[in-house]
Amino acid sequence: MERSEAENFLYREARLLNTGKNREWQKLFTSDAIYWVPANDPDADPEEHVSYIYDDMDLLEERLGRLESDYCWAQQPPSSTLHQISNVEVENDTDEEVTLRSNVLIYEYRNNVQRRFYPLQTFPAFCEHRLRKEGDEWKIAFKKVALLNCDGEIHDLTFLI
Amino acid sequence: MNAPGGSKRNYADLARTGHTHVSLYTSPEVYQDELERIFYRSWIYVAHDSEIPNPGDYKTTFIGEIPVLVTRDQNDKINVMINRCMHRGSTVCNSESGNKDKFVCPYHGWEYGPDGELITIGLPRGYNDGEVDQEKLGLVHAAKVDSYRGIIFASLYEAPDITLDEKLGNIKEVIDLYMNLSPTGKIIVGKSGVYKHPYDGNWKIQTEGSVEGYHAIFTHHTALDVMARKMGGHLKGLTNSGLHGYDTGHGNNVLEIYKLSDEEVHQRWPKDYVEMLREAHGETAAMDALRSRFNMVIFPNFAILEYQFRVIRPLSATETEVRLYHTLLDGVPKEVNLRRIRDHEFFYGQASFGGPDDYSIFARMQEGYKAGEVPWVHLNRGVESETVDEKGNRMGDLTQETQQRAPYYEYRRLMAGVE
Ligand code: FES
Numbered sequence: 001m002e003r004s005e006a007e008n009f010l011y012r013e014a015r016l017l018n019t020g021k022n023r024e025w026q027k028l029f030t031s032d033a034i035y036w037v038p039a040n041d042p043d044a045d046p047e048e049h050v051s052y053i054y055d056d057m058d059l060l061e062e063r064l065g066r067l068e069s070d071y072c073w074a075q076q077p078p079s080s081t082l083h084q085i086s087n088v089e090v091e092n093d094t095d096e097e098v099t100l101r102s103n104v105l106i107y108e109y110r111n112n113v114q115r116r117f118y119p120l121q122t123f124p125a126f127c128e129h130r131l132r133k134e135g136d137e138w139k140i141a142f143k144k145v146a147l148l149n150c151d152g153e154i155h156d157l158t159f160l161i
Numbered sequence: 162m163n164a165p166g167g168s169k170r171n172y173a174d175l176a177r178t179g180h181t182h183v184s185l186y187t188s189p190e191v192y193q194d195e196l197e198r199i200f201y202r203s204w205i206y207v208a209h210d211s212e213i214p215n216p217g218d219y220k221t222t223f224i225g226e227i228p229v230l231v232t233r234d235q236n237d238k239i240n241v242m243i244n245r246c247m248h249r250g251s252t253v254c255n256s257e258s259g260n261k262d263k264f265v266c267p268y269h270g271w272e273y274g275p276d277g278e279l280i281t282i283g284l285p286r287g288y289n290d291g292e293v294d295q296e297k298l299g300l301v302h303a304a305k306v307d308s309y310r311g312i313i314f315a316s317l318y319e320a321p322d323i324t325l326d327e328k329l330g331n332i333k334e335v336i337d338l339y340m341n342l343s344p345t346g347k348i349i350v351g352k353s354g355v356y357k358h359p360y361d362g363n364w365k366i367q368t369e370g371s372v373e374g375y376h377a378i379f380t381h382h383t384a385l386d387v388m389a390r391k392m393g394g395h396l397k398g399l400t401n402s403g404l405h406g407y408d409t410g411h412g413n414n415v416l417e418i419y420k421l422s423d424e425e426v427h428q429r430w431p432k433d434y435v436e437m438l439r440e441a442h443g444e445t446a447a448m449d450a451l452r453s454r455f456n457m458v459i460f461p462n463f464a465i466l467e468y469q470f471r472v473i474r475p476l477s478a479t480e481t482e483v484r485l486y487h488t489l490l491d492g493v494p495k496e497v498n499l500r501r502i503r504d505h506e507f508f509y510g511q512a513s514f515g516g517p518d519d520y521s522i523f524a525r526m527q528e529g530y531k532a533g534e535v536p537w538v539h540l541n542r543g544v545e546s547e548t549v550d551e552k553g554n555r556m557g558d559l560t561q562e563t564q565q566r567a568p569y570y571e572y573r574r575l576m577a578g579v580e
């Protein structure tokens with residue numbers, strides 16, 4: 001995969017996230033995919049260490065359902081995000097599978113907050129996407145977002161990362 | 162009580178049974194009084210044995226706002242010391258945990274052993290005789306340290322007026338139930354992860370909130386919806402009665418979340434694990450541990466919930482940091498701990514389906530508390546029907562507020578000297 005194609009893929013994913021097209025974003029994943037945001041240590045084994053997010057696609061479906069419900073209090077009012085992508089590298093490139101590494105700077109903001117002065121949050125992170133070919137489309141089989149401050153004091157991560 | 166100075170507020174009147182005054186959540190003077198009378202002079206959770214298993218291991222934490230160093234020294238003794246160089250006050254340790262044979266102050270090179278002893282001072286010849294007494298300049302130890310089942314508590318400036326045994330009282334048997342989830346009776350705290358969760362609100366909101374039996378079906382609508390579908394029947398207790406909240410004395414309290422039948426225990430946990438516990442603890446004790454889920458608060462700064470040790474750290478009258486230390490069970494099949502990891506991250510943590518909703522509400526409560534002329538916070542649900550069980554615990558239905566009223570008896574005792 002050329003880097004430009006990798007960038008296009010990641011930019012499109014970011015655009016879906018940043019325009020609230022969560023259900024289209026969901027379709028980027030394979031049915032056996034894992035969506036992972038580690039806590040404390042980006043290299044910890046997710047079977048021996050808790051994560052912020054360690055979703056299979058069933059749990060991601062529930063997560064999106066929660067975000068769509070009227071009862072997700074932590075998302076009232078809801079977050080808007082801007083995913084800024086850079087440092088894209090292509091690894092283990094075969095016809096069927098490819099690994100993309102990138103850096104992402106996620107900005108999170110909320111309009112319409114009663115208390116006002118909602119601080120613009122920034123979450124820099126190292127991303128790893130493992131893509132797999134399904135038909136003639138690339139799909140995400142594994143997405144890991146290792147926040148730079150994954151061991152830090154964090155208020156809220158209830159938006160899509 | 163014994164604290165010098167402080168405000169002249171009548172805390173017995175501000176912390177009533179069933180109503181707490183809003184100033185307890187907002188006033189910087191009240192907060193200072195709480196630090197002096199509660200946090201610096203009564204039993205405060207600092208660590209669990211498993212966090213510092215080997216000689217030289219240490220962790221840093223806080224008692225109130227004061228940085229402390231918890232070490233295991235070469236004699237296997239646990240030390241709780243103020244993380245403050247005796248010379249000019251720099252902290253002597255700047256990381257959260259690790260292993261060291263000495264703590265070297267970066268300013269003038271004074272070195273302290275894991276037991277706090279002052280081993281060396283920098284450029285000693287500049288001191289004349291009598292100017293520095295090395296033997297008296299070790300790190301300052303907490304006035305009292307004691308532990309129960311590996312759970313270490315300390316009282317910083319003065320020995321408390323009650324022993325740890327008296328402080329824990331009836332809640333010891335609930336701690337025992339928790340430890341019995343492991344065949345060896347041991348747990349490993351925090352190695353499998355810590356969520357570090359700040360919120361814009363007074364620390365007592367979390368103390369109360371850790372045993373909130375009334376809110377779940379409203380606040381946790383989305384989480385309960387998923388749990389009912391994915392995880393099955395054992396959650397019926399959250400809306401069902403027959404479960405209770407208890408005040409076990411000295412501010413400590415317990416909320417029953419559910420009690421499984423034998424059949425539900427077997428549905429929930431793998432056979433080899435149930436067998437293992439039966440062999441280790443006997444039929445009754447094993448099944449009691451497996452069927453029970455409690456949230457418990459050990460006033461003021463500590464809670465144990467199903468998968469976690471929860472530690473509350475006050476930052477100011479209106480800011481708090483909560484740490485959720487995941488607990489692993491020693492000696493169990495891997496799938497049991499894996500299950501405890503996945504279940505924990507489902508409900509707790511900043512991206513989870515449960516906790517973030519609580520914390521967003523805590524900040525909203527604090528916002529509402531700005532209205533000082535609306536003086537009372539209501540915690541009186543079920544106060545009239547509260548009973549006392551055979552062990553002497555005050556008791557009410559789980560959605561009533563017995564368990565959240567419990568801290569304020571001890572609060573009055575420590576803040577106002579009123580029994
Ligand atoms: S302040 Fe620690 S050696 Fe001077």
Ligand SMILES: [Fe+2]
Pocket residue numbers: 373376377380381515519
């Ligand atoms: Fe809650």
